[in-house]
Amino acid sequence: MSANTVLKRVAAAFDSSLFLRPLCKLYKTNMASTRVVDMRSDTVTTPTEPMRAAMAGAAVGDDVYGEDPTAIALQGKMASLLGKEAGLFLPTGTMSNLAALMCHANGRGEEVILGDRSHISIWEQGAIASLGGIFPRQVRNNPDGTLDLDELVSKIHPGGHDGHYCLTKAIVIENTQNFCGGAPISPEYMDKVASIARKHSLKIHVDGARLFNAATALDVEAKELVKHADTVSVCLSKGLGAPVGSVLVGSKETIDRCHRIRKALGGGMRQIGVLAAPGLVALETILPLLKTDHENAKLFAQGVAGFGEFGVTVDVERVRSNMVLFSIERDDLRAERFCEFMEEEGSSDSPPFLKARLLAQGTDGKVVRAVFHHQVSREDTEDVLKKMRNILSKKY
Ligand SMILES: Cc1ncc(COP(=O)(O)O)c(C=O)c1O
Structure with a gap:
């Protein structure tokens, strides 16, 4: 004590x-x-002292020109941790999810399948619909955070001649699943999602705001959890304890497209090394x-x-x-x-x-x-x- x-x-x-209370006061x-x-x-x-020190001393450049060395280091580090080619720093998880889904569903009348208890469904103001023009096709989240796969399959409309339907473009999995109490989603479940996605030519986006919590809970490497994913958004400002930011990872081509979308969403920032630096410290010191x-x-x-x-x-x-x-x-x-x-x-x-x-x-x-x-x-x-x-x- x-x-x-x-x-x-x-x-x-x-x-x-009664007598001693004034003394106490x-x-x-x-x-x-x-x-x-x-x-x-x-x-x-709140940011730790090492995070504040890293912010104060961060090497910076204009990130819209791709010249911020600290952002480049953070993006590269996250991409390599998650087994992907490239990464992109965004100010929030909300913008990161939005940019990824706008990349995967970029035509009129397109939809993504996601959980009815997902953060994107409940807590992001319906931005994928209002800003991204994407229809959110909801599937029930089970109490363990997974989506019911039979229901998911029944809702897929990848194309064809029937003009009644939206065209399904992607499946979104949240890991850990926040509303279901931080439930981690296993690699075995992701294998099943991947075989459905492959069969119907759908992309997979993982809202991994707390992906490292999932990896820790399941005692697997984070990259194992997202090996089938086309894009993964990880928040630095949740359990990792950094003050700001998310990193979106995927193939180089996908991330280049998300880079353009980020600019259109008003997320093209300049000397962001001061924001990326505490993220690097978080990966070193808070992740463990x-x-x-x-x-x-x-x-x-x-x-x-x-x-x-x-x-x-x-x-x-x-x-x-x-x-x-x-x-x-x-x-x-x-x-x-x-x-x-x-x-x-x-x-x-x-x-x-x-x-x-x-x-x-x-x-x-x-x-x-x-x-x-x-x-x-x-x-x-x-x-x-x-x-x-x-x-x-x-x-x-
Ligand atoms: C699962 C999940 N995804 C996305 C977000 C959005 O992150 P941000 O608050 O940085 O927009 C959150 C925020 O709590 C979240 O819990």
């Missing part, structure tokens, strides 16, 4: 005494800084820590499983990467209110001075999401569980 934690605990004990305002554990997402990390995030997520889920008596349910087996989804099945406590309580400081609660930020997900008022990243430690995980017990054991 750190010295600060001990001091905070003493202060909390004082806080519960003085201590609290002057000494004990509140500890915030932010588990809403893995996008909330993903395993610990997964262990903390599992530990957390096991702790949450012990709150069954308070009306909380969690499927521990489903927790395979850095996300935990659990449900609060209670009439007196909705997920939103629970998250508010977790964020309140509550100095006399145990542990003291801890604000835990979690996300109420969906609209049923039950599901809460906790996401693990390199700025949530094992001690944080244990303390958040203690705070949860405190809150859940009360009636409201």
